[in-house]
Amino acid sequence: MEALLNSDYMKPMPYLLEGLLYTLLITFVGLFFGFVIGAIMGFGRLSKNKLIYGLSSIYVEIIRGTPLLAQILFIYFGLSQLLDINMHKLVAAILAIALNAGAYIAEIVRGAVHSVDKGQMEAGRSIGLTKTQTMRYIIWPQAFKRMIPPLGNQFVISLKDTSLFSAIAVGEMVYQAKTYYATTFTPFETLSMVCLLYLVITIPTSLYLRRIERRLDV
Amino acid sequence: MIQVKDLHKSFGKLEVLKGINANIEEKEVVCVIGPSGSGKSTFLRCLNLLEEVTSGEVIIDGENLTDPKIDINSIRSRVGMVFQHFNLFPHMTVLDNITLGPRKIKKMSKSEAEAAALPLLEKVGLSDKASVYPDSLSGGQKQRVAIARALAMEPKVMLFDEPTSALDPELVGDVLEVMQDLAKEGMTMVVVTHEMGFAKEVGNRVLFMDEGIVMEEGSPQQIFDNPQNSRTQSFLSKVL
Ligand SMILES: Nc1ncnc2c1ncn2[C@@H]1O[C@H](COP(=O)(O)OP(=O)(O)OP(=O)(O)O)[C@@H](O)[C@H]1O
Ligand SMILES: [Mg+2]
DSSP, X not given: OHHHHTSTTTTTHHHHHHHHHHHHHHHHHHHHHHHHHHHHHHHHHHOSOHHHHHHHHHHHHHHHTSOHHHHHHIIIIIIHHHHTOOOOHHHXXXXXXXXXXXXXXXXXXXXXXXXXXXXXXXXXXXXXXOHHHHIIIIIHHHHHHHHHHHHHHHHHHHHHHGGGGGGGTOOSHHHHHHXXXXXXXXXXXXXXXXXXXXXXXXXXXXXXXXXXXXXHHO | OEEEEEEEEEETTEEEEEEEEEEEOTTOEEEEEOOTTSSHHHHHHHXXXXXXXXXXXXXXXXXXXXXXXXOHHHHHHHEEEEOTTOOOOTTSOHHHHHHHHHHHTSOOOHHHHHHHHHXXXXXXXXXXXXXXXXXXXXXXXXXXXXXXXXXXXXXXXXEEESTTTTSOHHHHHHHHHHHHHHHHTTOEEEEEOSOHHHHHHHOSEEEEEETTEEEEEEOHHHHHHSOOSHHHHHHHHHHO
């Protein structure tokens, strides 16, 4: 037991767990704002107003058409230069996840709302509900159910994406690992533990999502 | 109750309704028949503005629906509509399906709305289904819930768009029976239907639509036993 705790596998754990805290913080806060952005942009993509549709489409296409690492560097260095500010690394990281996931979530929202049968809107309107009321009480609850599996999937993707923030020295798990093994020269052991910690979160999440998906199917 | 004057409706370049005139009296049951694509559904949908009218007038209960100042939502709540595919809200129980409108539009409390819904469920013969979800109902039961849902808004007119054509034949009767009871109670009804038996028995008047106009109209006897228009004759020879 003593030997295990003192092994080169376990020694980096305190650093890695500290990193994991940042990883989770960036993921959850980023995805919260990502969902808000995604919902707004998703409805924008469903809008009949050409300007609203156009703007939300440009956003979605720019984000989906460029690599996340470029977006991160752009936000942290590019925006700081443009606005002449010193952006906090954590703010940049959360903003990057929010903007990036927002585009994918916009497509999830658009797809889910679009997939609800047109007859539902007509039935709502025909009893006298307004468009907004019909959306709120009838379309959205049905659409939201269908969003849960792809949103969970996006959670897994964004969680893994946070590793890219090591490029701007945010103390998430991969960055913590890199600084650790730079002095101990145990990258194999350290990175094994990093992967293990990711898997401890991603695998149960995926399994759980698959169960939900099956339940929604029937 | 309903006056339709020179109603035109186009989808882009396709003109679907080419000048419909109709007068529907209070308590009248008007059945609309005609071949597929003749514009029956479009006509019905124009009566509660689910389709925007291109030109012409639709006046319901004294209010001109084509007046841009009109409150469409308030008109819609006075015109009930029943769809071919029921369009029940699958995420709500039968009772919630029925009470949603009264609660959100008439601002009734939950208990008030539920108290008002129960007699409606009884009327359509589904008192025991209040707390189930639509998924577990047969097509005929779903359609009867849809009728109760529309009635909960206490509409002055009920529109039915082929309410029985998505049903297994053995389930059609229950739905028609509910509609017949409604007619007896004096509900003004416009019914697009392929059920010629219903049109004959319950209808006060039959409109035969073809190519976007009302080709012929008259009492069920006139239309079914002695059609004048050759289009009506050939349509009826195919369906009867
Ligand atoms: N939203 C729409 N956009 C474009 N064309 C439409 C639309 N709705 C209906 N049409 C067209 O209008 C015509 C009349 O359609 P409608 O549904 O009113 O016919 P119908 O008499 O109800 O036919 P059916 O008996 O098959 O239900 C059809 O040619 C149809 O393709
Ligand atoms: Mg039709």
